[in-house]
Amino acid sequence: MTMPISAIFLLTLFSVIYGTASTHHLRHTLSSDSYHQPYRTAYHFQPPKNWINGPLRYGGLYHLFYQYNPKGTVWGNIIWAHSVSKDLVNWTPLDPAIFPSQPSDVNGCWSGSATLLPGNKPAILYTGINPLNQQVQNLAKPKNLSDPFLREWVKSPKNPLMAPTSANKINASSFRDPTTAWLGQDGHWRVLVGSKRGTRGMALLYRSKDFVDWVQAKDPLHSILGSGMWECPDFFPVLNNGQLGVDTSVNGDYVRHVLKVSLDDKKHDYYMIGSYNADKDAFIPDKGFNEFVLRYDYGKYYASKSFFDDGKKRRVLLGWVNESSSVADDIKKGWSGIHTIPRAIWLHKSGKQLVLWPVEEIEKLRANPVNLPPQVLEGGKLLQINGVTATQADVEISFSFEKSKLRKAEVLNYWRDPQILCSTKGSSLRSELGPFGLLVFASEGLQEFTSIDHSVVESFEGEGRGCITARVYPTLAIDDKAQIYAFNNGSAEVMITRLSAWSMKKAQIN
Template sequence: MASQTLREARKYEEMAEAQIPQEARPAFHLSPRAGWMNDPNGFSWYQGMYHMFYQYHPYSSYWGPMHWGHAVSRDLLHWEYLPAALAPDMPYDKDGCFSGSALELADGRQMLMYTGVLHEPQPDGSFHEIQTQCIALGDGRDYEKLPENPVLTEKALPEGGSRYDFRDPKAWLGEDGRYYCVAGNCTGDKDGQILLYSSADGLHWQYEGILAKNNGRFGRMWECPDFFELDGKHVLLTSPQDMLPRGFEYHNGNGTLCLIGSYEKEGHVFTEEHDQSIDYGIDFYAPQTVLTPDGRRVMIGWMQNWDTCNMRSQPKTWFGQMSLPRELSVREGRLYQKPVRELEELRRNKVEYHGVKVAGEALRLAGIEGRTVDMELEIAPAQGRELYRKFAVRFAQDQERHTAISFRPHESILKIDRKFSGSRRAIIHQRRSLVRHEGGALRLRIVLDRFSAEVFVWDGEQVLTATIDTPLSADGISFYADGEAVLDVVKYDLM
């Protein structure tokens, strides 16, 4: 039986959704039914559908008491909203149902495992968030919270583990038939660690140990972990807070981290071999993955940035969207990401050019335009000429506005820049990435969906993601080179 709090949220979101025209939303990225969206939660396959839950405040387009929104899809691109799944309506979660995960139990029920938040008053009049792990069980639409909640409390923390920063459980079924989950935590001095738990039935959990420790390397508190096997390696994804840049890695403050290594299952020992950012753009955080029925590991992240999300030029009826679903692989010890293959089913109206000389003034090509676009570029230096100094592609363009991707081969720097996109706020508008090139040759794939751009370098060796707020009437695309470059371009509309 849904609580009054949940019934009110469901009634409100249904009314509010009807006020948002479809053309005001992304075409194939999931946005909130109404109000505010942040972290993806419970990304799972259940009863023939992909389920995506999300951190959700239906009553305004700003962060508020966290609910769980809910949507389902058959192809990861077309989403149908279901009623909100969770609301903060119990003594242990009355101040928020924070992030978590979902899986199917042996009896066929879908389990949601989430972080319950309770504000505890302190002697000085301030409040601390007490964070515990809780469970709700349901049928893919309606869920009942366990009477035994919370199932993991401070009693299940290692010595020195903070009960104020203990959140975001990601659960899975192990090959041995046991259930496992990882959760983010930190020590009293805010140094991040990932904790591992196990369960025989998915309902009663026990502490196994510390899977990974920060030791002061990557920011502070580690949020939103995910842990899985991929291409013979084990991969730990997490989103550290307060990161410091290291060269061209980890520039986002609240950013993303991928650790690749080996895992000894007997002793639950994860040995790191490689670290990297997950996304090198401006807007990407808190990714979560699902194993698809055909065996692919697919990841979706929140396509936003905590440092810019409250600085907006205009009021909005909704805010926040998810990234394009990305198929993951590990190649030569590095994480690769590419758009899910289902995206190619949306391609229409192919336009193709080969060997186009780009030099000096901005070049427009007939048929190359639009705001829902899948575009593949191959850039090369002109034969027998000096290496070009800069190449740029500008999109979401009109007389006043554009967003740009530019590449300087002498520095090996790829930059995404939205300072001319129409923003009236001094938010983060640029991000640079060190990329590989072959004598000035570079391959890019740019996916545009109305209010976002995702740039895949060398078939997903690196990805740069950014949201844009440019009016949809700005649909021009142009190319520019300082020096002389040669361009091959294949462009599709995404319908």
């Protein structure tokens, strides 16, 4: 009997079985050349130059605020740059929204979040660095609400609104990245700030009635011993059933809550699923979530931020992908860091993990479709995918194989780190079943290839249950010298049940 399977994307590198039986579906998104630079992406968000890090829908526009160094390629001189979009694909830059101008942010304007207050009034909470190099939390609001571009922002004269003191015992160097706030049934706002005490990572909780005067709660929303600093926390509800998103303030029996943190010690984004006890202001993880195990993305992905898109009733996730190149290379090319393609996010029907999938708007960039008929891919064989721009492509591929071959597959233990496993074993190993998948950025003769975009590859597997983002810097497989292959390095044949590919048009990115 032919067995379609559900596996994380690592199945394309070696044989890994995880989860329940369903069609194994992979989606690779690749991007390419810009400004005559082979590694500059064509439809992943990035500024014209320099370093970026960290959304909001207002007036029919998507607003993306991100950390930016206007004076260099590497970290430093951080301000809040600002770009807008009608479709989450094409972006137009505006003047910086927030830059150092008060004692509470004189040494930099770091990460934060936007919240829509009653009356559709945006407000931003962000971390600033004061003259004592302490991390403090500040407020800014639009100067003109009738301006859909929200071009000017005014800071509160009461800044900072939250600060470390001897009384609250907050580590002044570990107090940052306020979340989007949510409104409780008592009419008070809540917000989280990432912190740690010793090795105990925590999400500190603050309450406010007017969004200006904030009082720290006695206990954090949640904390875990040994997890280290929690950066860029995010806390939001997801429906028990369905793919629609809900406003951050929603709570009830029909939703679960997600607590996501960026673990500074591991440089990855992890999340838990559980419930929010509004009476006690506490997050209670579901069974099996006593520690951070699940990740949004099992590759290079950090400092992500979600927001509720009230226009399309979905929750959208944006994440930062830093470089794998050297600082010297970053300075030479004049830019550093990109954002992933925006992803819709919802709870899987099992209730045990989240699903991530590129927003539907990205498909507007597809051109010149190539559809291959179902076919057998014999062991040790390659299938070249012609007719698409290999450095800038979107590929969807599904595999199946005989159920009896499952006994020959290697099981990925839940606790193992996929990146370590990939780097240890690679895709050139042979077994009876696999590895099989895609080779992208392959040069003629396969002197160079990666099984994992012309410097970024985003892969979505199992209908979005597994995601991997990677940065690659080919030296041979660049521009028109790059090729794409489906491969099978195992001895047993596999069936390609579907293969569709598109060349991707260039988006307007700043």
